[in-house]
Amino acid sequence: MSSFLTPDVYTEEVPVLPQSVAGVSTAVPAFIGFTEKALKNGKSVSNNAIRISTFLEFREMYGGAQKTEFEVLINDDEQLQKLTATPPTSTLYYAIDLYFKNGGGDCYIISVGSFEDAYNKQAFEDGLKILSKEDEPTLIMLSEAAKLPANDYHAICQQALAQCADLKDRFCIFDIKKDDEEANEFRNGIGTNNLKYGAAYTPYIHTSLNYIYDDQDVRIINLSSSSDTATFEVVHDGIRITYAGDISEEPKYRINGGSGDTVEFSVSPSKLLTISNVPTEGIAASDLLDAWTAFDNKGDFDIEIVTENTQITATPGTGGQEISKQGGSEGAFTLESREGTALYSKIKSELAKETIVLPPSSAVAGIYATTDRERGVWKAPANVSVNSIIGPVVKISSADQERLNVDVTSGKSVNAIRSFIGKGTLVWGARTLAGNDNEWRYVSVRRLFNMIEESTKKASHFAVFESNDATTWLKVKAMIESFLYGIWQQGGLVGSTEEQAYFVNVGLGKTMTQQDILEGRMVVEIGIAAARPAEFIILKFSHKLQEV
Known part of the structure; x- marks a missing residue:
């Protein structure tokens, strides 16, 4: 109640409308x-x-x-x-x-x-x-x-x-x-x-x-190059193993498991690259590359990482696996180097068809x-x-x-x-x-309940530390009922009447005991009949007998 000490005309705004619930965003x-x-x-x-x-x-x-x-x-x-x-x-x-x-x-x-x-x-x-x-x-x-x-x-x-x-x-x-x-x-x-x-x-x-790409990332290989030398390569897990040598050679590789402390490499005269002591759980591609860099007798082999943060595992069997021929040494180049040519346009057209x-x-x-x-x-x-x-x-x-x-x-x-x-x-x-x-x-x-729960929770903050009495209870009840009525009208709740669609209960003897009030708890019970989708639509047909 305001105190009036000086003679004058005073105005006061008296709130008569209840608080309202604003629905929270549901798809963020x-x-x-x-x-x-x-x-x-x-x-x-x-x-x-x-x-x-x-x-x-x-x-x-x-x-x-x-x-x-x-x-x-x-x-x-x-x-x-x-x-x-x-x-x-x-x-x-x-x-x-x-x-x-x-x-x-x-x-x-x-x-x-x-x-x-x-x-x-x-x-x-x-x-x-x-x-x-x-x-x-x-x-x-x-x-x-x-x-x-x-x-x-x-x-x-x-x-x-x-x-x-x-x-x-x-x-x-x-x-x-x-x-x-x-x-x-x-x-x-x-x-x-x-x-x-x-x-x-x-x-x-x-x-x-x-796909989004740069021209220099498009590698073109001529399989029919007539050169005496050739490039060979294979991708194993996250690494690419390459070999450059005579076009008639058949290089191979194998990856053996082991229990040694460090990965070991060897290259045989028959062009077989052996990687040994790879742990059972595999080895990180970056660690394998570090060990390869420190290895001196690489011959005509090389290893590079294709996919970061991958584990390289051993290959089964004792024989070597073939490394595929990729064409003559003159036959590998990038799309960037062929800009303005008919081949460039042809490849760009094909790349435009590739989708992710x-x-x-x-x-x-x-x-x-x-x-x-x-x-x-x-x-x-x-x-x-x-x-x-x-x-x-x-x-x-x-x-x-x-x-x-x-x-x-x-x-x-x-x-x-x-x-x-x-x-x-x-x-x-x-x-x-x-x-x-x-x-x-x-x-x-589930998402309807999420929305209603979060919306009513935020709207009810005004009642925190208010008097836990019938006046506050009525405000909260009216606010929530008005919100649920709007959802029911829009078809979110089922029922031919409001009573069938939802209920809001609050009060001493209904949702709270005297002990609840003494301990500062205001308990509001809300029940809603959520609309469920028609997942199975069953049409039943039967013969109708002829009527004379």
Whole structure:
């Protein structure tokens, strides 16, 4: 009550309208991966969660794509015989592009390193720790982590699910490559905890996005060179072994296991390169290269790293493996050296046809955003066409999907990306990993609860330290009921009346005891009847008898 001491006319504004709940954003993914750079206003933002709104922002802040290397085989008539791409390790650039092309909006980027940094489990664990401190992201994207060894990827997925269960405001989208064996491996590795907070999609998708490359990274080899000398090469795990010698020679190599402290090399007169003492678990490509550099009697052999941060393992058997002939010594050159020629144009035309294969999660995240924006978070993000793709790398039939959609052993459902004649490629599944759970079986139900829980939690902050009495209870109850009424009107809740769609209870003797009030607890019970998708539509037909 105000104190009036001086005669005058006073005005007071009396609040009569209740507080309101503002729905939080529901489809704000956070991508974790490696980028060319991480600079904002000239300062490094590596290992920080940065919000972006467009693909242009991503390119300006994080740079371009990791370049792709190509090998083109031609004959003396300059006819293309074979074209092979060495895909980049990091595909985050392409994933972000695909996300925006499928209707994605604002998202967060967590760059855990550059293309030269170690691609390992620890980097993604650090990225998840950074993400745990951010409030706005609602989707965790781990498509880059899917390139890790299976055990490491599954461990990262488990940590992401645990973060979702802890914060209760986010959801995971996982990738599984393409076949039943990998799906079962994922089911075995993911465990049984917090499955309602994640969904898995398969198979990978063949996009319409072109590889990004430099002309000097396109190596052209003339297989029919008439030179007396030749180049030979083979790629083993992450290294390329090359040999330069007489065109009639047949060089070989072998990699033997052992228990010695250091890797050893030897070159025999028969042109056999032997690498010995390779540990059972393998040796890092960089360590093997260091040992090779210190070796003096290399002969005509050489070794270089093709893929960073890989483990080189021993080859079975005692005989040597052949190193393929790549053409005469005059027959290897780069595309850059043939600029302006007919061969240059011919190869550029063929390279334009090469498109990249990506995990489906980035496209699915874009579909989540589009569905939420156009229909609402309660609409299942399925039966929606995927943009900027040619199709799934593996066609899944209805019989195949039965084993993915319903897992009788562990109940872990996997959603399929399927191609249909006349419709294109659609997301054809809407289940969480808790596929046998009657409460949390569907993605839309889990994400609707996430949205309502987070929205009401934030809107209820005004009541903290207010008097724990009927006046405050009524304000909170009215606020939440008004919010749920709006969702019911939009079709997010089922029921012909408000009472059937939701309830909000608060009060002494209803949700609280006198002891609760003494200890400062205000307990509000909220129940909602979430709309569930019609996953199985059954049409029953019968003969109708003729009526006389």
